[in-house]
Amino acid sequence: MFARLFGGGKQQTPVAPSAGGSAGASGQVINAMQGLSEREEQLEKKKLLLEKKINDEMEKAREFTRQKKKSQALMCLKKKKMYEQQLERLDALVSRVMEQKNMLEEQQTTLGVLSDMAQAAKAQKKTMAEMKIDNIDATLEEIQDLGDQMRQINEAVAQPVGMFADMDEDALENELAELEQEELDNQLLEPAPVPATKAPSAGEKLPNAPTGAAKSKQKTQEELELEALQQELAI
Template structure:
C-alpha cells in the first residue's frame, strides 16, 4: 500500500448528490414572487379594513349622539366583524412572511450546496488526474536521482592521479617537523643588544672666509667689481 493510501485510507463511494434542476430553481423563485404578491394584496386589504373600522366607529358615535342606539350598535357589530377579519389578515401575512423566509433560506442553502458539490467534483477530477500511485513513483524517482547525484559528487570530489597516491599523514608529520625546526632556530638565535647612544646633534655650518669677505662688502663695491669683470672680457 502506498504512503498516500496509508495516510488517507480508502473510503467507500458516497451516494451522488442530486443537483437542483433549473425548473426547480425557477419554481422556487416563482413561489417567492407569488408570496410577495399575496402579501401586498393582504396589506392593501388590511389598510382598507382599518379605514372602514374608523368610519364605522365614527358613525356609531354620531348615531349614539342622535339617540339612535340600534343603528349605533349595528355599526359597532360591523366594526367588530372587520376587526376579526383584520386579525385574520395579520395572521395570514405572518404565515406568508414565514413561508417566504423558509423558501429563501432553502434557496440559499441549495445554491451553497450546489457550489460546494461542484467544488468537490473538481477536486475529485484533480485527484484522478494526479493518481496517487504516480505520485509515489515520482517521489521514488526524486529520491533515486538525489542518491545518484550524491554518488556522482563523491566520485568527482575524490582525489585522482598523483594526488591519490599522496599520504596525508606523512605530509602532516613533515609539516610538524618543519614547525619544530623553525621553533628551535628561533630559540637558539641570540637576543639583540639594546644601545643607549644618543644621536649627535647637528652643529650649524661655519661660514667660510670667502663668505665672510663677501658679506662685509657694500652693494656699491660688489657692483663695481662686476663692472670691472665685464670690461676685462
C-alpha cells in the same frame, strides 16, 4: 365576497421548474417565495383598506350618536365589528405567509449549501482520481533523479583541470606535513637568546659610592633637654 376579499379571482401563471436535480428544486423554491411575497403584499393592502373602513364606521357611529340616531349608530358598530373580524383573519393569514416564507428561505439556504457540498465532493473525487499512487511515485523518482544529476554536475565542475589535474593530492599533503615537522625541529634546536647588558654611555655618570660614615641619628627632644641640663650643672 370572500374570493374578492382574499384575492382568489386572479390566478398567477406558474413558472415551469427546470428539469432535474437541485436546479429544479431551487427554481421551485424561488417561484414559491415569489408567490408568497406577492400574496403578502396583497394582504397588507387589504389590511390597510379594512383599517380605514373600521375608522370610518367608528366616526359615523359617533356622529349618529350625537344626532340621537341609535339604530344607525348600532349598524355602524356592527359593520365595524365585522371589519375587525376580517382584519383578525387577515393578520392570521399574513403570519402564516411570513412563516412559510421563512421556512422556504431556510430550505433555500440549505439547498444551496448541499449543492455546494455536492460540487466540492465531485471536485475532490476527481482530484483523488488524478492523484494515483503510481503518479506520486513517478514524480518522487523524477525529483530524486534530478537531484542526483545536479550532484554529479557539481562534482564534475569541482574537479581540477589543466596542470593541477595530474597532481597527487596525498603526496602533496605528506610533503606539507614534512615541512611543518622540519620547521618545528629547527625551532626546538635553536639556543635561547641571552639578554645583552647595556653599557653606560660616555656622558652618563655612575652612582656615587658611600664615602663617609652614615650620618648620626637625629637626637630626640628628650635627649636635647638632658644635654642642656647637664651643661647647666657643669657650670
